Amino acid sequence: MAKQSAADILVERLLDWGVEVVFGMPGDGINGLMEALRKCSQRIQFIQVRHEEAAAFMACAYAKYSGRLGVCLATSGPGGIHLLNGLYDAKLDGQPVLALTGLQFHDLIGTSxxxxxxLDKLFMDVAKFNARIMGAAHVENMVDVACRTALAYQGVSHLTFPVDLQSAPAERKGSKRNIPYHSSDEFARTARLPTRQDLEQAAAILNSGERIVILAGRGALGATDELLELAERLGAPIAKALLGKACVPDDSPYTTGPVGMLGSRPSQQALENCDTLLIVGSSFPYIEYYPAPGQARAVQIELDPARLGLRYPVEVGLIGDSARTLQELLPLLEYQEKRDFLERAQQGMEDWQALMRDRGTVRDTPMKPQVVAWELGRRLPDNAIVSCDSGTITTWFARQIPVKRGQMHSLSGTLASMANGLPYAIAAKIAHPDRPSVAFVGDGGLSMLMAELATCVKYQLDVKIVVIKNNSLGMIKWEQMVFLGNPEYGCELQPIDFVSVAKGFGVSAFHIEDPAACGATLERAFATDGPVLVEALVDPHEPPLPPSVDLKDAKHFAQALIKGQPNRKKIALTALSDKVRELI
Incomplete structure (x- = not known):
């Protein structure tokens, strides 16, 4: 019988912490860890990826969709470096992830x-806990602290392990003060609640408001019932930050949908006209979309004290879990008799939804991207998990795919990284094998980590990938024009035949370019077993408009056309045309 190694202790301890899946790619700097995983392959699953960046994205998404610790593994040097983008995604979106990396032989470190x-030095910024394992007796303590820290502080932990020490004989006995088994794998989520005084002060502010808006984010995902009761009690519309898209369903009469540049007009108008703001579990980063400082009295519910007042000055900060804090706050709130502010928001939402329906059902050719999102949203079951990429694709995801109660929707929120969509969808399917998993991605984002199609095939993952193909880095193109008034430059993409590529991986594939056939093609894709890719060829000149276009943006857009924007005649006929005509 082979003697136990230090790497075996590490894997055993991960099992004690409830880890069931590790995402990664083998390499000679982690051979000891790979052997330990092989020996425990009946108890812990190793998912082999084609790029370490995808492993980190998958670990982040696994944490988002399961509520558990996500774990990724990479070899020394370039393998560990490749993890960083996905780990920053976890850091900025507050997800518990443990990254494991290798180092070269311990007695050659620092000798070129x-x-x-x-890698422990490289990971200093991304990780809340970051350490080098010094030997077999060090493993248990480090794994415990790393897992506990990632879970307690909702962030990244990193352990790096010299390759020769991984295979060293297991020895839990270390220095005289390092008593074996002194650390614990027990962890309790915070039971912290605001003080009674803070709750009463918050209630007094909310009870005195007449035009109250609730801004709900990622931290409110587990507080759906409480949010709906709160909105009814206060007569307050619920605007949603994108990471909090699924906190209340979009068919609720209390939500005005997303906020910000990708948001809805009713949400923007509610924030512009409110006198009271209640922020629940959100640090939505775009400060310009909040009420003007001093316009509204504000209360914030937040688990992380460092995020209180980060975006908007608040009078009372309630530190605690969103659902439990709202349960304590609700009995102190009075029923708001005046409903006109809510009713105006609801009428605005009816008009907005009609506009989204019109844009999602237009039969113009080239096909509009909104049509694909609209037809997809109509066909998603209540238990679907939808993962989106970054770019113009995010606009259509935010507006044209309504969230139903029971669904999960996520993306790279604060980092807004491209390439996350497919890895997210893979992790979703592994976390929830019985639920439909859909990747809604752009051609730019998908092409970055397209090799993960092989991961879908290797593990027979029934993931559906809908790629919006406009042969452009669309969001950058529009930012160049609308923000700076310059013609697009460097944004055109060499077209990829995604159908042929997918079939080369062994993935079933369909092509859509006729809007009249879009819905039926998506139904065929969903009825096909196994991983499926749908390539939707869309109008590359359809702009991801903000909720309202101000004259400054329209002026920049007109300047870009005048300076010689390619395809300017076609672009001038888009939804921006009315504003442009006011100026030229």
């Missing part, structure tokens, strides 16, 4: 040997 990158 092959792949001699001191």
């Amino acid at each position: 040997t092959q792949q001699d990158v001191e």
Whole structure:
């Protein structure tokens, strides 16, 4: 019987912490860890990826969709470096992830040997806990602290392990003060609640408001019932930050949908006209979309004290879990008899939804991207998990795919990284094998980590990938024009035949360019077993408009056309044309 190694202790301890899945790619800097995982393959699943960045994205998404610790693994040097983008996604969106990496032989570190990158130094910014394992007796303590820290502080922990020490004989006995088994794998989520005084002060502010808006984000995802009761009690519309899209369903009469540049007009109008703001579990980063400072009295519910007042000055900060805090707050709130502010928001939402329906059902050719999102949203079951990429695709995801109660929707929120969509959908399917998992992605984002189609095939994952193909880095193109008044430059993409590529991976594939056939093609894709890719060829000149276009943006847009924007005649006929004609 082979003697136990230090890497075996590490894997055993991960099992004690309830880890069931590790995403990663083998390499000679982690051979000891790979052998330990092989020996425990009946108890812990190793998902082999084609790029370490995808492993980190998957670990982040696994944490988002399961509520558990996500774990990723990479070899020394370049393998560990590749993890960083996905780990920053976890850091900025507050997800518990443990990254495991290898180092070269411990006695050659710092001598410019092959792949001699001191990853613990490199990971100093991304990780809340970051350590180098010094030997077998060090493993148990480090794994416990790393897992506990990631879960307690909702962030990234990193452990790096010299390759020769991984295979060293297991020895839990260390220094005289390092008593074996002294650390614990027990962890309790915070039971913190605001004080009674803070609750009463918050209630007094909310009870005195007449035009109250609730801004709900990622931290409110587990507080659906409480949010709906709160909105009814206060007569307050619920505007949603994108990471909080699924906190209340979009068919609720209390929500005005998303906020910000990708948001809805009713949400923007509610924030512009409110006198009271209640922020629940959100640090939505776009400060310009909040009420003007001093316009509204504000209360914030937030688990992380460091985020209180981060975006908007608040009078009372309630530190605690959103659902439990609202349960304590609700009995102190009076029923708001005046409903006109809510009713105006509801009428605005009816008009907005009609506009989204019109844009989602237009039969113009080239096909509009909104049509694909609209037809997809109509066909998603109540238990679907939808993962979106970054770019113009995010606009159509935010507006044209309504969230139903029971669904999960997520993306790279604060980092807004491209390439996350497919890895997210893979992780969703692994976390919830019985639920439909859909990746709604752009051609730019998908092409970055397209090799993960092989991961879908390797593990027979029934993931549906809908790629919006406009042969452009669309969001950058529009930002160049609308923000700066310059013609687009460097944004055109060499077209990729995604259908042929997908079939080359062994993935079933369909093509759509006729809007009249869009719905039926999506139904065929969903009825096909196994991973499926749908390539939707769309109008590359359809702009991701903000909720309202101000004259400054329209002026910049007109300047871009005058300076020689390619395809300016076609672009001038888009939804921006009315504003442009006011100026030229």
